[in-house]
Amino acid sequence: MTIERRLKETAERVNIALDALLPKAEGPEARLTSAIRYSALDGGKRLRPFFTLEAGALFDADEAALLRAAVAIECVHTYSLIHDDLPCMDDDDLRRGRPTLHREFDEVTALLAGDALLTFAFEILADPATHRDPQMRCLLVSGLARAAGPLGMVAGQAADMAGADIGSDLIAVTRMNRLKTGCLINFAVDAGATIGVASEAERTALSRYAHDVGLAFQMVDDLLDAEGVVRDTGKAVQKDRARGKVNFVTVMGVEATRERVGMLASQAKRHLSLFGPRATTLTDAVDFIVQRRY
Numbered sequence: 633m634t635i636e637r638r639l640k641e642t643a644e645r646v647n648i649a650l651d652a653l654l655p656k657a658e659g660p661e662a663r664l665t666s667a668i669r670y671s672a673l674d675g676g677k678r679l680r681p682f683f684t685l686e687a688g689a690l691f692d693a694d695e696a697a698l699l700r701a702a703v704a705i706e707c708v709h710t711y712s713l714i715h716d717d718l719p720c721m722d723d724d725d726l727r728r729g730r731p732t733l734h735r736e737f738d739e740v741t742a743l744l745a746g747d748a749l750l751t752f753a754f755e756i757l758a759d760p761a762t763h764r765d766p767q768m769r770c771l772l773v774s775g776l777a778r779a780a781g782p783l784g785m786v787a788g789q790a791a792d793m794a795g796a797d798i799g800s801d802l803i804a805v806t807r808m809n810r811l812k813t814g815c816l817i818n819f820a821v822d823a824g825a826t827i828g829v830a831s832e833a834e835r836t837a838l839s840r841y842a843h844d845v846g847l848a849f850q851m852v853d854d855l856l857d858a859e860g861v862v863r864d865t866g867k868a869v870q871k872d873r874a875r876g877k878v879n880f881v882t883v884m885g886v887e888a889t890r891e892r893v894g895m896l897a898s899q900a901k902r903h904l905s906l907f908g909p910r911a912t913t914l915t916d917a918v919d920f921i922v923q924r925r926y
């Protein structure tokens with residue numbers, strides 16, 4: 633099966649699970665719940681859920697547990713996109729080829745829909761339906777909190793908002809992106825390994841894979857911002873330079889960024905050698921990330 637097909641199948645599974653778990657758009661809260669569903673069910677590549685499901689599959693982990701963890705992570709990802717698009721942050725009009733949530737609804741509803749998705753993620757993880765072992769649920773809850781919280785994704789977003797104030801060198805940009813994008817991707821992979829009760833060596837290998845994939849993913853995102861077209865990306869392009877933001881392309885230029893993506897991709901694949909052919913899908917995912925146009 634091609635990686636594109638595999639990703640599509642995963643996205644369909646995740647969409648069905650999200651649809652079933654999210655509150656219905658009815659009753660007195662219908663405006664809020666419609667907004668939540670507008671953003672959460674409107675497509676997206678579902679890459680982070682894919683990582684959780686595929687990492688867990690290496691250890692034959694329980695699929696229902698993996699799927700619920702994957703959905704929780706996607707809720708946090710969706711919240712981050714909603715908030716990132718708000719006028720006080722990036723002030724974007726387009727996301728996934730459609731009006732951003734605050735454009736389609738209003739700013740207050742978008743802010744609250746993001747808040748709701750963030751908290752709902754923890755409700756999913758803490759529910760015994762995710763895993764019968766309370767200790768496992770605690771590990772997942774604290775792992776996601778760390779990845780998304782004040783020393784993780786939120787710290788990365790704060791650095792991103794600070795623009796050139798964080799410094800315009802590769803170390804500062806790498807640190808910002810490790811936090812903003814990398815932490816959640818790392819947790820997505822680690823959640824699969826955690827549910828699958830992977831050994832220390834296996835977790836380390838997967839963590840190194842996630843580290844390199846996360847950086848390569850962000851570099852490709854920066855290349856798409858510099859060179860992509862709205863028709864493909866479904867969001868505005870050429871924003872970062874115009875807004876005085878620093879990213880891999882503004883710091884290193886297009887060619888050096890592309891070169892580094894290739895290097896990280898090869899390195900990421902090498903980290904999977906421990907798993908042999910069982911990790912083919914995770915290996916193929918690296919190629920998808922490197923070649924993506926959206």
Ligand code: GRG
Binds near residue numbers: 713
């Ligand atoms: C608001 C706390 C807070 C954090 C926001 C994720 C993020 C931090 C901002 C999004 C800005 C951005 C474009 C980051 C680059 C990497 C990234 C997360 C891209 C979007 O992820 P994809 O390509 O999106 O997986 P889809 O739409 O496929 O889900």
